[in-house]
Amino acid sequence: MKVRSKKIKNTAEKKGKLKFHKICRLFPLMQKEELESLKADIKENSLREPILLHPDGSILDGRNRYLACLSVGVKPKYQIWNNRGSLLGLVVSKNMQRRHLTSSQKATLAVELLPMLEKEAAQRKGGRPSKSKKHPQKIAEVFGEAREQAARISGTNRQYVSDAKKIKIGFSKVFKYVKDGTLTLKEAKQLIQFEKPLQMLVIERIVKGKVNNFKTACRQIKDENGDRYFAKKAIAGEGCKIIEGDARNLDLAKLILLDECISG
DSSP states (O other): OHHHHHHHHHHHHHTTOOOBOTTGGGSOOOOHHHHHHHHHHHHHHOOSSOEEEOTTSOEEEOHHHHHHHHHHTOOOOEEEOOSOSOHHHHHHHHHHHHOOOOHHHHHHHHHHHHHHHHHHHHHHTTSOOOOOSSOHHHHHHHHHHHHHHHHHHHTOOHHHHHHHHHHHHHOHHHHHHHHTTSSOHHHHHHHTTSOHHHHHHHHHHHHTTSSSSHHHHHHHHHHHHHHHHHHHHOOTTHHHHHHTTSOSSHHHHHHHHHHHHHHO
16 A cells, blocks of 8 residues: 555655645645745755655645655655545644634634544444434534534634534635635624625735735725615625614615624
């Protein structure tokens, strides 16, 4: 198995196309400043920690190190996983120790861990997770164990995980921006109350570096276009404001949403 893996790895490396395992993709790539710092360190001191490979030749852990090595012309060092213990637990543990993730990013991690942990939990109990109602107790045990493990591994609270899951289901693009650290969960929850064109306009300002945070982007758009434009676009959440008693009519509800976004 290891000999075959090395051949696959060597062939892929010659083509410059080592693949990234799906577990590796759970974690966001480093921000530009972090990656530049890593490149400088590898260029000066070479690669300190080998890149962990799956037996199929894909990268399990070390995606940033691999990309940094290619960028500065340093030959990567590799180590093949020995098939012992939980592969998912190993990779997550390594990254949680090494990476500085925000609470919001940890919540997105927990959401993406769930399907994999459910599969591992089902295998330990002699089956696979299923939507069948024939064994409800077994299914509940599998999903319950996975949820507990996801929360424990990611180091975040259940409410954050619940909020992140809702955003992923209904607003996958917004979820990606929480995952990479562009938005916090609180900001994402406010953003999804806007019409999609306004959502994209706010995100575009942050991603392109025109502003450095969500609040400033909202304030800038409001200053450029006026309260009426901004309020008109923030229509998806005003019904909740009226139901909750925070506003008496739609216009006031929209302005409340606007005020929340620019004042924090």
